[in-house]
Amino acid sequence: MDERMKMLSMNFMEEENADTFAERAESYYQKRPQLLSLLQDLYMGYQTLADRYCQTLAKHHHIRRLSSQISYIDNDYLFAEDYDTIHDGTMESDVESSLSFQPMKESASAYASANATANANVNDEIVAELVMKTVEYEIMAHEIGVMEGQFGESSRKMELQKSLLEVLESERLILLTENARLGYRVAALAEENEGLAAEAALMKRKAGELARCVLKMRDDHRVCMLSRKIEDLQAQIYGLEKRNKDYCDRLVDKNNKNPVVKEGNGQSGCRGGGRMSVVMKGDQKGVCRGKCTVIRKRVFGKRAEASQISLQWCRELVV
Known part of the structure; x- marks a missing residue:
């Protein structure tokens, strides 16, 4: 049992000195059956010691009752002996002394054997108590070791959680x-977007102005x-x-140089198609020339009127 405890304690120290959590877990799962078997053996030994302790207590109670009875008999005997010595001080015969010495010797041997048995039982009881205390101490030490391991594991987990935190x-x-940083960037982009929107609106206005200028041009x-066509016309x-x-x-x-005279409704050689009723001589002018002049004035008047209308229309377009 001690060797197994030493082996397990050494394995436990090796497990504590392991480098990684995987090695510790592997050693734990390997040593767990051994720990369980040791714990079961300790439990069986504890039950055996408890039974022996109960039996020892029963025997000790019986022996104590027997020893109390023997001591009561011895006390009565001593009291009777004192009484006999006081009242019968004159009796010193060999027969009475021999008779009185034999019961005393038997009672002393019985008392010695009872005391030896009681001492042996007390020693057994003390040994049983020591064994029980030792077992309890080992169990408590094992539990403390397990709790320390759990505490170490919890502390490692806490450290890991702290590092993770x-x-x-x-x-x-x-x-x-x-x-x-992204908020500042978004604000800058929003300002830039507003500037671009204002610039776009300005560009639209400029585009409208340019379109109007193009139309005007x-x-x-x-x-x-x-106007050039009008000037050409x-x-x-x-x-x-x-x-x-x-x-x-x-x-x-030409008509003045070559006059044509006809009577009645005669026609002259005037190209304008004028009709002459009287032929004038000398510096007088004929009807043909007068009619051609009238025609020329009419034609020139219509053309001048047309040119004035076209100029007025062009001025309206310019305005």
């Missing part, structure tokens, strides 16, 4: 700083083109008027 706290601080270009009209005037002047000069 420190790691989590550091991660929490890191996440808080990261959250603050297109209108100005169209007005410029129309006016130049053409002026050229045509000049040509028509020259042509009419030549026609009038």
Whole structure:
């Protein structure tokens, strides 16, 4: 039993000196059956000692009762002897002394044997108590060792939890700083977004202004083109008027140089298709020239009116 306890204590020390938790767990699961068997043996020994202790107590109670009876007899005998010595001091015969010595010798031997038996029983009882105390001490020591192991395991778990808590706290601080940084970044992005929105609105306004400018430039270009066309048309009209005037002047000069006289409803050679009733001589002018002049004035008046209308329309477009 002592050897097994020593082996288990050595194994327990090796288990405490193990490096990793896996080695400790493996050693624990390997030594657990041995601990259980040792505990069972201790329990059986404890039961055996308890039975022996009960038997010893029963025997001791019986012997104590017997020894009390013997001591009571011895006391009566001594009291009677004293009484005889007091009242019968004169009796000193050999027969009476021999008779009185034999019971005393027998009672002394019985008392000695009873005391020896009682001492032996007391020694057995003391040994049983010592064994029980030793067993209880070993059980308590084993329980204390188990509790110390549990306490060590709990302390290791607490240390691991503390380290884990420190790691989590550091991660929490890191996440808080990261959250603050992201908050600042979000605020900066929001401000930048507001600036971009304002810039976009400004660009839209500028785009609208540019579109209006483009439309105005297109209108100005169209007005410029129309004004150029009008100027070209006016130049053409002026050229045509000049040509028509020259042509009419030549026609009038030609008619003045070659007059044609007809009676009645005769027609002259006037190109304008005028009708002459009287032919004038000398510096007088005929009806044909007058009619051609009237036609020329009508044509020139209509063209001037058309040019004035076109100029007024162009001015309205420009405005």
